[in-house]
Amino acid sequence: MRAKSLMLGGLGLMLALSGTAYAQGDAEAGERKATACMGCHGVDGYRNAYPAYRVPRIGxxxxxxxxxxxxxxxxxERAHSTMHAQAEELSDQDIQDIAAYFARQKQ
Ligand code: HEC
Known part of the structure; x- marks a missing residue:
């Protein structure tokens, strides 16, 4: 029992370190981390506070x-000062979590 959970833990760590698939992200954590994004990207029922902006829908x-x-x-590599400033703050784990959260939303 204990050996098995250790093995699973090791596997999870390996997957986390490889850092490619968004499926490792924690959508619950992503939801909390994505609050700052919502002001611009919004979700159903939200409106961009600055209609002068065209913001891509990412949900x-x-x-x-x-x-x-x-x-x-x-x-x-993508030039956009606003999104560069946003992304700069994020750790790899934050990116995974946020991606998992937005990917889970329905179009
Ligand atoms: C101040 C407004 C603003 C905030 C806050 C913001 N974004 Fe953006 N985001 C934009 C704009 C504008 C673009 C379009 C940029 C471009 O043309 O490359 C964009 C583009 C993107 C794209 C690319 C979408 C595509 O279709 O290629 C992603 C992904 C993204 N944002 C994620 C996020 C995440 C995650 C956060 C929170 C950490 C966030 N954004 C916060 C304004 C914002």
Whole structure:
């Protein structure tokens, strides 16, 4: 019993370190971390506070696409000062969690 849970724990750690699949993200944690994003990206029933802005909808987007996009903003491979500032603050785990949260939402 104990040996088995240790093995599973080790497997989980390996998956977490490989850091590719968004499925490792914790959508519950992502929901809390995504509050700052909601002011612009919104969810059903929300409206952008600044209608002058065109903001892409990210709820329901594929998780791996979201992870890739955030890492590109973070690295400056996608040029957008606002999203660069947003992504800069995020750890890899934050990105996974947030992606899992948005990917879970229905279009
Ligand atoms: C101040 C407004 C604002 C905030 C806050 C914000 N974003 Fe964005 N986001 C934008 C805008 C504007 C774009 C479009 C940028 C572009 O054209 O590349 C964008 C683009 C994106 C994209 C790319 C979407 C696509 O279809 O390619 C992702 C992913 C994203 N944001 C995630 C987030 C996450 C996660 C957060 C919270 C950590 C966040 N954003 C916070 C304004 C914002």
């Amino acid at each position: 329901g987007q594929h998780g791996d696409y979201l992870v890739a996009a955030l890492k590109q903003y973070q690295a400056g």
